[in-house]
Amino acid sequence: MNQTSPAERNQGKEGRAAPKEAKPNAATPNEAKPEEVAARPSAGEGEARRPLRADAARNVARLIAAAREAFAEHGSDASLDDIARRAGVGPGTLYRHFPNRATLVEAVYLDGVRTLCDEGNRLLDAEPPVDALVDWLRALTAYVTTKRGLGKSLLGSVDNRDQIFRRSHEMIERTGAPLLDRAKASGAIRPDLELMDLIRLANAVAIAGEQAPDGAELSNRLLLLAVDGLRTRAG
Amino acid sequence: MNQTSPAERNQGKEGRAAPKEAKPNAATPNEAKPEEVAARPSAGEGEARRPLRADAARNVARLIAAAREAFAEHGSDASLDDIARRAGVGPGTLYRHFPNRATLVEAVYLDGVRTLCDEGNRLLDAEPPVDALVDWLRALTAYVTTKRGLGKSLLGSVDNRDQIFRRSHEMIERTGAPLLDRAKASGAIRPDLELMDLIRLANAVAIAGEQAPDGAELSNRLLLLAVDGLRTRAG
DNA sequence: TACTATACGGAGGCAGTCTCCGGTTAGCAA
DNA sequence: TTGCTAACCGGAGACTGCCTCCGTATAGTA
Numbered sequence: 001m002n003q004t005s006p007a008e009r010n011q012g013k014e015g016r017a018a019p020k021e022a023k024p025n026a027a028t029p030n031e032a033k034p035e036e037v038a039a040r041p042s043a044g045e046g047e048a049r050r051p052l053r054a055d056a057a058r059n060v061a062r063l064i065a066a067a068r069e070a071f072a073e074h075g076s077d078a079s080l081d082d083i084a085r086r087a088g089v090g091p092g093t094l095y096r097h098f099p100n101r102a103t104l105v106e107a108v109y110l111d112g113v114r115t116l117c118d119e120g121n122r123l124l125d126a127e128p129p130v131d132a133l134v135d136w137l138r139a140l141t142a143y144v145t146t147k148r149g150l151g152k153s154l155l156g157s158v159d160n161r162d163q164i165f166r167r168s169h170e171m172i173e174r175t176g177a178p179l180l181d182r183a184k185a186s187g188a189i190r191p192d193l194e195l196m197d198l199i200r201l202a203n204a205v206a207i208a209g210e211q212a213p214d215g216a217e218l219s220n221r222l223l224l225l226a227v228d229g230l231r232t233r234a235g
Numbered sequence: 236m237n238q239t240s241p242a243e244r245n246q247g248k249e250g251r252a253a254p255k256e257a258k259p260n261a262a263t264p265n266e267a268k269p270e271e272v273a274a275r276p277s278a279g280e281g282e283a284r285r286p287l288r289a290d291a292a293r294n295v296a297r298l299i300a301a302a303r304e305a306f307a308e309h310g311s312d313a314s315l316d317d318i319a320r321r322a323g324v325g326p327g328t329l330y331r332h333f334p335n336r337a338t339l340v341e342a343v344y345l346d347g348v349r350t351l352c353d354e355g356n357r358l359l360d361a362e363p364p365v366d367a368l369v370d371w372l373r374a375l376t377a378y379v380t381t382k383r384g385l386g387k388s389l390l391g392s393v394d395n396r397d398q399i400f401r402r403s404h405e406m407i408e409r410t411g412a413p414l415l416d417r418a419k420a421s422g423a424i425r426p427d428l429e430l431m432d433l434i435r436l437a438n439a440v441a442i443a444g445e446q447a448p449d450g451a452e453l454s455n456r457l458l459l460l461a462v463d464g465l466r467t468r469a470g
Numbered sequence: 471t472a473c474t475a476t477a478c479g480g481a482g483g484c485a486g487t488c489t490c491c492g493g494t495t496a497g498c499a500a
Numbered sequence: 501t502t503g504c505t506a507a508c509c510g511g512a513g514a515c516t517g518c519c520t521c522c523g524t525a526t527a528g529t530a
Contacts, residue, residue: 084510091511291478
Protein backbone atom coordinates (compact mmCIF):
# COMPACT_ATOMS: atom_id res chain seq x y z
CA MET A 1 0.00 0.00 0.00
CA ASN A 2 1.53 3.31 -0.97
CA GLN A 3 -0.75 5.34 1.24
CA THR A 4 1.03 8.44 2.47
CA SER A 5 1.20 8.51 6.25
CA PRO A 6 -0.34 11.33 8.32
CA ALA A 7 3.18 12.45 9.19
CA GLU A 8 3.89 12.99 5.50
CA ARG A 9 1.00 15.36 5.26
CA ASN A 10 1.39 17.42 8.39
CA GLN A 11 2.58 20.95 8.06
CA GLY A 12 1.59 23.58 10.55
CA LYS A 13 -2.18 23.49 10.47
CA GLU A 14 -3.86 23.87 13.85
CA GLY A 15 -7.05 22.42 15.18
CA ARG A 16 -7.63 19.20 13.38
CA ALA A 17 -4.97 16.88 12.15
CA ALA A 18 -2.67 19.06 10.10
CA PRO A 19 -3.08 18.96 6.33
CA LYS A 20 -0.77 16.92 4.18
CA GLU A 21 2.62 18.34 3.54
CA ALA A 22 3.71 18.85 -0.03
CA LYS A 23 6.59 16.47 -0.67
CA PRO A 24 9.29 17.59 -3.05
CA ASN A 25 10.32 14.33 -4.73
CA ALA A 26 12.78 13.68 -7.47
CA ALA A 27 10.04 12.08 -9.53
CA THR A 28 6.47 12.94 -8.70
CA PRO A 29 3.38 13.12 -10.86
CA ASN A 30 4.24 16.80 -11.24
CA GLU A 31 7.64 16.11 -12.74
CA ALA A 32 6.49 13.89 -15.55
CA LYS A 33 3.73 14.28 -18.05
CA PRO A 34 0.79 12.63 -16.36
CA GLU A 35 0.58 9.86 -18.95
CA GLU A 36 4.33 9.34 -19.00
CA VAL A 37 5.97 6.68 -16.93
CA ALA A 38 6.55 8.00 -13.42
CA ALA A 39 8.11 6.64 -10.28
CA ARG A 40 5.93 6.55 -7.26
CA PRO A 41 6.06 9.71 -5.21
CA SER A 42 6.52 8.03 -1.85
CA ALA A 43 9.68 6.09 -2.74
CA GLY A 44 12.78 7.27 -0.97
CA GLU A 45 15.59 8.79 -2.95
CA GLY A 46 17.84 5.74 -2.76
CA GLU A 47 15.09 3.25 -3.51
CA ALA A 48 14.53 1.78 -6.91
CA ARG A 49 11.71 3.60 -8.64
CA ARG A 50 8.94 1.71 -10.27
CA PRO A 51 6.74 3.53 -12.72
CA LEU A 52 3.09 4.03 -11.97
CA ARG A 53 0.70 1.46 -13.28
CA ALA A 54 -1.16 2.50 -16.38
CA ASP A 55 -4.47 2.89 -14.57
CA ALA A 56 -2.81 5.04 -11.93
CA ALA A 57 -1.22 7.28 -14.56
CA ARG A 58 -4.57 7.68 -16.28
CA ASN A 59 -6.18 8.67 -13.00
CA VAL A 60 -3.48 11.23 -12.30
CA ALA A 61 -4.11 12.79 -15.70
CA ARG A 62 -7.86 12.84 -15.14
CA LEU A 63 -7.40 14.43 -11.74
CA ILE A 64 -5.21 17.18 -13.14
CA ALA A 65 -7.69 17.90 -15.92
CA ALA A 66 -10.60 17.94 -13.50
CA ALA A 67 -8.69 20.15 -11.09
CA ARG A 68 -7.85 22.63 -13.83
CA GLU A 69 -11.53 22.84 -14.73
CA ALA A 70 -12.66 23.19 -11.10
CA PHE A 71 -9.98 25.78 -10.28
CA ALA A 72 -11.02 27.78 -13.32
CA GLU A 73 -14.63 27.84 -12.15
CA HIS A 74 -14.22 28.13 -8.38
CA GLY A 75 -10.69 29.20 -7.66
CA SER A 76 -8.04 27.15 -5.90
CA ASP A 77 -10.38 26.55 -2.95
CA ALA A 78 -12.56 24.32 -5.10
CA SER A 79 -13.81 21.22 -3.29
CA LEU A 80 -11.35 18.32 -3.55
CA ASP A 81 -14.22 15.84 -3.32
CA ASP A 82 -15.84 17.57 -6.26
CA ILE A 83 -12.60 17.31 -8.22
CA ALA A 84 -12.46 13.59 -7.49
CA ARG A 85 -16.03 13.22 -8.73
CA ARG A 86 -15.29 15.18 -11.89
CA ALA A 87 -12.31 12.91 -12.47
CA GLY A 88 -14.47 9.84 -11.88
CA VAL A 89 -12.33 8.56 -9.02
CA GLY A 90 -12.77 8.18 -5.26
CA PRO A 91 -11.43 10.66 -2.72
CA GLY A 92 -8.95 8.05 -1.58
CA THR A 93 -7.46 7.98 -5.05
CA LEU A 94 -7.11 11.76 -5.13
CA TYR A 95 -5.37 11.76 -1.75
CA ARG A 96 -3.07 8.90 -2.69
CA HIS A 97 -1.70 10.84 -5.61
CA PHE A 98 -1.95 14.35 -4.16
CA PRO A 99 -1.55 14.37 -0.38
CA ASN A 100 -2.91 17.91 -0.07
CA ARG A 101 -4.33 20.80 -2.02
CA ALA A 102 -0.96 22.42 -2.59
CA THR A 103 0.44 19.40 -4.44
CA LEU A 104 -2.60 19.33 -6.71
CA VAL A 105 -2.37 23.06 -7.39
CA GLU A 106 1.31 22.61 -8.18
CA ALA A 107 0.53 19.75 -10.55
CA VAL A 108 -2.05 21.81 -12.42
CA TYR A 109 0.32 24.73 -12.50
CA LEU A 110 3.23 22.74 -13.95
CA ASP A 111 0.93 20.94 -16.35
CA GLY A 112 -0.11 24.33 -17.65
CA VAL A 113 3.51 25.31 -18.21
CA ARG A 114 4.19 22.04 -19.97
CA THR A 115 1.15 22.46 -22.21
CA LEU A 116 2.24 25.98 -23.05
CA CYS A 117 5.72 24.75 -23.97
CA ASP A 118 4.35 21.85 -26.01
CA GLU A 119 2.21 24.35 -27.91
CA GLY A 120 5.24 26.54 -28.49
CA ASN A 121 7.30 23.62 -29.76
CA ARG A 122 4.54 22.60 -32.15
CA LEU A 123 4.32 26.15 -33.49
CA LEU A 124 8.03 26.16 -34.43
CA ASP A 125 7.06 24.69 -37.79
CA ALA A 126 4.02 26.88 -38.35
CA GLU A 127 3.96 29.56 -41.08
CA PRO A 128 4.11 32.47 -41.16
CA PRO A 129 6.48 32.82 -38.15
CA VAL A 130 4.83 36.00 -36.90
CA ASP A 131 1.43 34.28 -36.72
CA ALA A 132 3.03 31.41 -34.87
CA LEU A 133 4.44 33.87 -32.35
CA VAL A 134 1.06 35.54 -31.95
CA ASP A 135 -0.66 32.20 -31.39
CA TRP A 136 1.86 31.39 -28.71
CA LEU A 137 1.41 34.78 -27.06
CA ARG A 138 -2.30 34.09 -26.91
CA ALA A 139 -1.60 30.81 -25.13
CA LEU A 140 0.91 32.57 -22.88
CA THR A 141 -1.73 35.11 -21.85
CA ALA A 142 -4.21 32.38 -21.00
CA TYR A 143 -1.51 30.63 -19.01
CA VAL A 144 -0.65 33.83 -17.11
CA THR A 145 -4.28 34.17 -16.08
CA THR A 146 -4.33 30.72 -14.55
CA LYS A 147 -0.85 31.22 -13.10
CA ARG A 148 -1.97 34.28 -11.21
CA GLY A 149 -4.92 32.50 -9.68
CA LEU A 150 -3.03 29.37 -8.72
CA GLY A 151 0.18 31.15 -7.76
CA LYS A 152 -1.61 32.95 -4.94
CA SER A 153 -2.66 29.69 -3.36
CA LEU A 154 0.93 28.44 -3.43
CA LEU A 155 1.86 31.29 -1.11
CA GLY A 156 1.79 29.03 1.92
CA SER A 157 4.60 26.90 0.61
CA VAL A 158 7.40 29.42 0.29
CA ASP A 159 10.30 27.01 -0.21
CA ASN A 160 8.72 25.15 -3.04
CA ARG A 161 7.01 28.08 -4.68
CA ASP A 162 10.12 29.97 -5.68
CA GLN A 163 11.54 26.81 -7.19
CA ILE A 164 8.35 26.19 -9.13
CA PHE A 165 8.16 29.75 -10.41
CA ARG A 166 11.83 29.76 -11.46
CA ARG A 167 11.57 26.44 -13.25
CA SER A 168 8.43 27.44 -15.11
CA HIS A 169 9.99 30.72 -16.16
CA GLU A 170 13.01 28.85 -17.52
CA MET A 171 10.74 26.54 -19.50
CA ILE A 172 8.85 29.48 -20.95
CA GLU A 173 12.07 31.22 -21.97
CA ARG A 174 13.43 28.10 -23.69
CA THR A 175 10.22 27.81 -25.65
CA GLY A 176 9.60 31.45 -26.46
CA ALA A 177 13.06 32.43 -27.55
CA PRO A 178 13.13 30.30 -30.74
CA LEU A 179 9.64 31.49 -31.70
CA LEU A 180 10.69 35.10 -31.34
CA ASP A 181 13.93 34.53 -33.25
CA ARG A 182 12.00 33.00 -36.13
CA ALA A 183 9.62 35.93 -36.28
CA LYS A 184 12.52 38.40 -36.25
CA ALA A 185 14.37 36.46 -38.94
CA SER A 186 11.28 36.63 -41.15
CA GLY A 187 11.49 40.42 -40.99
CA ALA A 188 7.92 40.83 -39.76
CA ILE A 189 8.80 41.83 -36.19
CA ARG A 190 10.98 44.70 -35.03
CA PRO A 191 14.46 43.35 -34.26
CA ASP A 192 14.91 45.12 -30.92
CA LEU A 193 12.08 43.18 -29.29
CA GLU A 194 13.04 40.96 -26.35
CA LEU A 195 11.26 37.97 -24.91
CA MET A 196 10.83 39.68 -21.55
CA ASP A 197 8.91 42.44 -23.35
CA LEU A 198 6.46 39.84 -24.62
CA ILE A 199 6.17 38.15 -21.24
CA ARG A 200 5.43 41.49 -19.62
CA LEU A 201 2.91 42.25 -22.34
CA ALA A 202 1.15 38.96 -21.68
CA ASN A 203 1.08 39.79 -17.97
CA ALA A 204 -0.41 43.20 -18.63
CA VAL A 205 -3.24 42.03 -20.85
CA ALA A 206 -3.98 39.12 -18.51
CA ILE A 207 -4.31 41.52 -15.58
CA ALA A 208 -6.56 43.80 -17.64
CA GLY A 209 -8.73 40.80 -18.45
CA GLU A 210 -9.14 39.89 -14.81
CA GLN A 211 -11.19 42.98 -14.09
CA ALA A 212 -13.57 42.71 -17.01
CA PRO A 213 -16.73 40.57 -17.33
CA ASP A 214 -15.59 39.30 -20.75
CA GLY A 215 -12.02 39.02 -19.59
CA ALA A 216 -10.71 36.46 -22.04
CA GLU A 217 -12.15 38.33 -25.02
CA LEU A 218 -10.77 41.64 -23.78
CA SER A 219 -7.32 40.15 -23.18
CA ASN A 220 -7.30 38.76 -26.71
CA ARG A 221 -8.30 42.08 -28.27
CA LEU A 222 -5.68 43.97 -26.28
CA LEU A 223 -3.05 41.41 -27.23
CA LEU A 224 -3.79 41.74 -30.92
CA LEU A 225 -3.72 45.55 -30.71
CA ALA A 226 -0.37 45.46 -28.93
CA VAL A 227 1.12 42.96 -31.34
CA ASP A 228 0.10 45.16 -34.25
CA GLY A 229 2.34 47.79 -32.77
CA LEU A 230 5.24 45.36 -32.63
CA ARG A 231 5.24 44.54 -36.31
CA THR A 232 7.95 45.92 -38.56
CA ARG A 233 6.46 48.81 -40.48
CA ALA A 234 6.44 48.48 -44.27
CA GLY A 235 7.91 51.42 -46.27
CA MET B 236 -35.73 38.35 17.48
CA ASN B 237 -33.06 40.27 15.66
CA GLN B 238 -31.82 37.29 13.69
CA THR B 239 -30.53 38.37 10.30
CA SER B 240 -32.31 36.60 7.45
CA PRO B 241 -30.53 34.33 4.94
CA ALA B 242 -31.11 36.96 2.23
CA GLU B 243 -29.12 39.46 4.27
CA ARG B 244 -26.12 37.20 4.18
CA ASN B 245 -26.05 35.91 0.63
CA GLN B 246 -23.35 37.05 -1.69
CA GLY B 247 -22.11 34.92 -4.54
CA LYS B 248 -20.77 31.80 -2.90
CA GLU B 249 -21.16 28.56 -4.85
CA GLY B 250 -22.06 25.13 -3.61
CA ARG B 251 -23.88 25.61 -0.38
CA ALA B 252 -26.12 28.47 0.62
CA ALA B 253 -24.16 31.64 -0.02
CA PRO B 254 -22.45 33.24 2.98
CA LYS B 255 -23.88 36.21 4.76
CA GLU B 256 -23.45 39.54 3.09
CA ALA B 257 -21.77 42.30 5.05
CA LYS B 258 -24.39 44.93 5.82
CA PRO B 259 -23.24 48.54 5.82
CA ASN B 260 -25.30 50.08 8.62
CA ALA B 261 -25.26 53.56 10.06
CA ALA B 262 -24.64 52.14 13.51
CA THR B 263 -23.21 48.69 13.79
CA PRO B 264 -21.02 47.10 16.44
CA ASN B 265 -18.11 48.19 14.24
CA GLU B 266 -19.03 51.88 14.45
CA ALA B 267 -18.98 52.17 18.21
CA LYS B 268 -16.50 51.04 20.78
CA PRO B 269 -17.69 47.59 21.68
CA GLU B 270 -18.50 48.55 25.27
CA GLU B 271 -20.11 51.80 24.20
CA VAL B 272 -23.81 52.13 23.77
CA ALA B 273 -24.74 50.96 20.27
CA ALA B 274 -27.91 50.76 18.27
CA ARG B 275 -28.84 47.37 16.91
CA PRO B 276 -27.33 46.70 13.52
CA SER B 277 -30.52 45.40 11.92
CA ALA B 278 -32.66 48.48 12.61
CA GLY B 279 -33.59 50.45 9.54
CA GLU B 280 -32.28 53.94 9.07
CA GLY B 281 -35.53 55.66 9.96
CA GLU B 282 -36.25 53.49 12.98
CA ALA B 283 -35.55 54.58 16.51
CA ARG B 284 -32.33 53.05 17.68
CA ARG B 285 -32.16 51.34 21.01
CA PRO B 286 -28.76 50.65 22.47
CA LEU B 287 -27.58 47.09 22.91
CA ARG B 288 -28.20 45.52 26.25
CA ALA B 289 -25.17 45.42 28.54
CA ASP B 290 -24.72 41.67 28.19
CA ALA B 291 -24.89 41.96 24.42
CA ALA B 292 -22.29 44.74 24.38
CA ARG B 293 -20.01 42.64 26.57
CA ASN B 294 -20.36 39.68 24.21
CA VAL B 295 -19.53 41.85 21.21
CA ALA B 296 -16.38 43.02 22.97
CA ARG B 297 -15.40 39.47 23.90
CA LEU B 298 -15.98 38.29 20.33
CA ILE B 299 -13.78 41.02 18.91
CA ALA B 300 -11.00 40.24 21.38
CA ALA B 301 -11.24 36.52 20.68
CA ALA B 302 -11.30 37.12 16.93
CA ARG B 303 -8.20 39.30 17.09
CA GLU B 304 -6.38 36.55 18.95
CA ALA B 305 -7.56 33.82 16.57
CA PHE B 306 -6.77 35.87 13.46
CA ALA B 307 -3.28 36.56 14.82
CA GLU B 308 -2.66 32.83 15.27
CA HIS B 309 -4.45 31.37 12.26
CA GLY B 310 -5.09 34.16 9.81
CA SER B 311 -8.49 35.50 8.83
CA ASP B 312 -9.70 32.00 7.90
CA ALA B 313 -9.70 31.03 11.59
CA SER B 314 -12.70 28.92 12.56
CA LEU B 315 -15.69 31.02 13.61
CA ASP B 316 -16.86 28.24 15.93
CA ASP B 317 -13.47 28.40 17.63
CA ILE B 318 -13.75 32.16 18.01
CA ALA B 319 -17.17 31.75 19.65
CA ARG B 320 -15.67 29.19 22.03
CA ARG B 321 -12.76 31.48 22.86
CA ALA B 322 -15.25 34.26 23.58
CA GLY B 323 -17.32 31.92 25.74
CA VAL B 324 -20.48 32.37 23.69
CA GLY B 325 -22.54 30.16 21.40
CA PRO B 326 -22.21 30.21 17.62
CA GLY B 327 -25.69 31.71 17.42
CA THR B 328 -24.49 34.68 19.41
CA LEU B 329 -21.54 35.20 17.09
CA TYR B 330 -23.80 35.09 14.02
CA ARG B 331 -26.33 37.42 15.57
CA HIS B 332 -23.76 40.13 16.02
CA PHE B 333 -21.59 39.37 12.98
CA PRO B 334 -23.61 37.88 10.13
CA ASN B 335 -20.49 36.71 8.30
CA ARG B 336 -16.72 36.55 8.47
CA ALA B 337 -16.23 39.86 6.70
CA THR B 338 -18.18 41.82 9.30
CA LEU B 339 -16.12 40.27 12.07
CA VAL B 340 -12.86 40.98 10.25
CA GLU B 341 -14.02 44.55 9.74
CA ALA B 342 -14.87 44.89 13.43
CA VAL B 343 -11.45 43.65 14.47
CA TYR B 344 -9.85 45.89 11.90
CA LEU B 345 -11.64 49.03 13.05
CA ASP B 346 -11.12 48.12 16.68
CA GLY B 347 -7.42 48.02 15.94
CA VAL B 348 -7.54 51.48 14.40
CA ARG B 349 -9.48 52.79 17.38
CA THR B 350 -6.99 51.26 19.81
CA LEU B 351 -4.13 52.79 17.87
CA CYS B 352 -5.77 56.21 17.99
CA ASP B 353 -6.57 55.88 21.69
CA GLU B 354 -2.92 55.06 22.27
CA GLY B 355 -1.90 58.10 20.25
CA ASN B 356 -4.24 60.36 22.17
CA ARG B 357 -2.90 59.05 25.49
CA LEU B 358 0.67 59.72 24.32
CA LEU B 359 -0.07 63.40 23.64
CA ASP B 360 0.83 64.13 27.27
CA ALA B 361 3.86 61.87 27.43
CA GLU B 362 7.39 63.28 27.74
CA PRO B 363 9.71 63.63 25.96
CA PRO B 364 7.64 64.27 22.78
CA VAL B 365 10.04 62.35 20.54
CA ASP B 366 9.75 59.22 22.68
CA ALA B 367 5.97 59.56 22.58
CA LEU B 368 6.14 59.68 18.80
CA VAL B 369 8.41 56.62 18.69
CA ASP B 370 6.07 54.69 20.96
CA TRP B 371 3.21 55.52 18.68
CA LEU B 372 5.17 54.50 15.60
CA ARG B 373 5.81 51.16 17.23
CA ALA B 374 2.08 50.73 17.77
CA LEU B 375 1.46 51.88 14.19
CA THR B 376 3.83 49.23 12.86
CA ALA B 377 2.08 46.51 14.82
CA TYR B 378 -1.23 47.80 13.52
CA VAL B 379 0.02 47.75 9.91
CA THR B 380 1.01 44.12 10.30
CA THR B 381 -2.49 43.14 11.37
CA LYS B 382 -4.00 45.47 8.75
CA ARG B 383 -2.17 43.70 5.96
CA GLY B 384 -3.37 40.31 7.06
CA LEU B 385 -6.97 41.34 7.59
CA GLY B 386 -7.09 43.74 4.66
CA LYS B 387 -6.48 40.87 2.24
CA SER B 388 -9.53 39.04 3.47
CA LEU B 389 -11.67 42.12 2.95
CA LEU B 390 -10.86 41.95 -0.74
CA GLY B 391 -14.14 40.24 -1.47
CA SER B 392 -16.13 43.24 -0.33
CA VAL B 393 -14.87 45.96 -2.61
CA ASP B 394 -17.51 48.61 -1.93
CA ASN B 395 -17.08 48.58 1.78
CA ARG B 396 -13.34 48.05 1.86
CA ASP B 397 -12.34 51.34 0.28
CA GLN B 398 -14.58 53.16 2.72
CA ILE B 399 -13.05 51.31 5.65
CA PHE B 400 -9.51 51.96 4.49
CA ARG B 401 -10.21 55.64 3.88
CA ARG B 402 -11.86 56.11 7.25
CA SER B 403 -9.08 54.35 9.12
CA HIS B 404 -6.47 56.40 7.28
CA GLU B 405 -8.26 59.60 8.32
CA MET B 406 -8.33 58.49 11.93
CA ILE B 407 -4.63 57.67 11.85
CA GLU B 408 -3.81 61.06 10.34
CA ARG B 409 -5.86 62.91 12.95
CA THR B 410 -4.00 61.09 15.69
CA GLY B 411 -0.52 61.12 14.28
CA ALA B 412 -0.34 64.73 13.17
CA PRO B 413 -0.41 66.26 16.72
CA LEU B 414 2.20 63.74 17.91
CA LEU B 415 4.51 64.67 15.06
CA ASP B 416 3.93 68.39 15.60
CA ARG B 417 4.85 68.05 19.26
CA ALA B 418 8.06 66.20 18.44
CA LYS B 419 8.99 68.83 15.84
CA ALA B 420 8.21 71.67 18.26
CA SER B 421 10.52 70.10 20.81
CA GLY B 422 13.34 70.39 18.31
CA ALA B 423 14.23 66.70 18.47
CA ILE B 424 12.91 65.79 15.02
CA ARG B 425 13.86 67.26 11.68
CA PRO B 426 11.23 69.86 10.71
CA ASP B 427 10.75 68.69 7.11
CA LEU B 428 9.36 65.32 8.16
CA GLU B 429 5.78 64.58 7.12
CA LEU B 430 3.27 62.16 8.57
CA MET B 431 3.07 60.22 5.32
CA ASP B 432 6.80 59.59 5.59
CA LEU B 433 6.24 57.95 8.95
CA ILE B 434 3.27 55.93 7.70
CA ARG B 435 5.30 54.68 4.77
CA LEU B 436 8.16 53.88 7.13
CA ALA B 437 5.80 51.85 9.33
CA ASN B 438 4.59 50.02 6.23
CA ALA B 439 8.11 49.23 5.12
CA VAL B 440 9.30 47.79 8.42
CA ALA B 441 6.05 45.84 8.81
CA ILE B 442 6.55 44.24 5.40
CA ALA B 443 10.16 43.43 6.25
CA GLY B 444 8.97 41.76 9.44
CA GLU B 445 6.51 39.56 7.57
CA GLN B 446 9.26 37.59 5.90
CA ALA B 447 11.39 36.97 8.98
CA PRO B 448 10.95 34.28 11.64
CA ASP B 449 11.30 36.85 14.41
CA GLY B 450 9.26 39.37 12.49
CA ALA B 451 8.06 41.56 15.35
CA GLU B 452 11.54 41.89 16.78
CA LEU B 453 13.04 42.69 13.39
CA SER B 454 10.39 45.31 12.68
CA ASN B 455 11.09 46.96 16.00
CA ARG B 456 14.84 47.05 15.40
CA LEU B 457 14.42 48.47 11.91
CA LEU B 458 12.00 51.07 13.22
CA LEU B 459 14.41 52.26 15.89
CA LEU B 460 17.26 52.43 13.37
CA ALA B 461 15.16 54.48 10.99
CA VAL B 462 13.90 56.81 13.68
CA ASP B 463 17.47 57.48 14.74
CA GLY B 464 18.04 58.80 11.28
CA LEU B 465 15.07 61.16 11.62
CA ARG B 466 16.31 62.92 14.68
CA THR B 467 17.63 66.46 14.46
CA ARG B 468 21.41 66.27 14.51
CA ALA B 469 23.09 68.04 17.42
CA GLY B 470 25.95 70.50 16.59
C1' DT C 471 -41.79 42.68 41.73
C1' DA C 472 -43.64 41.48 37.33
C1' DC C 473 -43.43 41.69 32.61
C1' DT C 474 -41.49 41.45 28.10
C1' DA C 475 -38.47 42.52 24.36
C1' DT C 476 -33.98 41.25 23.61
C1' DA C 477 -30.43 38.05 23.78
C1' DC C 478 -28.48 33.52 24.32
C1' DG C 479 -26.77 29.00 22.94
C1' DG C 480 -26.25 24.56 21.30
C1' DA C 481 -28.42 20.73 18.74
C1' DG C 482 -28.70 19.52 14.32
C1' DG C 483 -28.44 19.65 9.17
C1' DC C 484 -25.30 20.18 5.53
C1' DA C 485 -20.87 20.28 3.10
C1' DG C 486 -15.95 19.46 2.87
C1' DT C 487 -11.73 17.07 4.45
C1' DC C 488 -9.28 12.97 5.03
C1' DT C 489 -8.39 8.10 6.48
C1' DC C 490 -8.89 3.19 6.56
C1' DC C 491 -9.26 -1.28 4.82
C1' DG C 492 -11.65 -4.79 2.10
C1' DG C 493 -11.89 -5.53 -2.69
C1' DT C 494 -9.93 -5.05 -7.53
C1' DT C 495 -6.56 -5.33 -11.04
C1' DA C 496 -2.24 -4.43 -13.76
C1' DG C 497 1.77 -6.53 -14.76
C1' DC C 498 5.10 -10.09 -14.46
C1' DA C 499 6.98 -14.81 -14.09
C1' DA C 500 6.35 -19.57 -14.91
C1' DT D 501 -2.34 -18.67 -20.75
C1' DT D 502 -2.58 -18.89 -15.85
C1' DG D 503 -1.61 -17.73 -11.20
C1' DC D 504 0.20 -14.63 -8.06
C1' DT D 505 0.88 -10.41 -5.75
C1' DA D 506 2.09 -5.66 -5.13
C1' DA D 507 -0.09 -1.69 -6.41
C1' DC D 508 -4.25 0.59 -6.74
C1' DC D 509 -9.12 1.77 -5.97
C1' DG D 510 -13.04 3.81 -3.62
C1' DG D 511 -16.45 4.98 -0.48
C1' DA D 512 -18.16 4.67 4.33
C1' DG D 513 -17.39 7.00 8.21
C1' DA D 514 -15.23 10.21 11.62
C1' DC D 515 -14.36 14.84 12.19
C1' DT D 516 -14.58 19.89 11.55
C1' DG D 517 -16.63 24.15 10.08
C1' DC D 518 -20.67 26.82 8.71
C1' DC D 519 -25.08 28.40 9.84
C1' DT D 520 -29.95 28.25 11.45
C1' DC D 521 -33.71 27.53 14.53
C1' DC D 522 -36.29 27.85 18.59
C1' DG D 523 -36.89 27.00 23.52
C1' DT D 524 -34.88 29.24 27.41
C1' DA D 525 -32.71 33.06 29.96
C1' DT D 526 -32.25 37.75 31.30
C1' DA D 527 -31.63 42.87 31.17
C1' DG D 528 -34.10 46.71 31.70
C1' DT D 529 -38.22 49.29 32.51
C1' DA D 530 -42.67 50.41 34.58
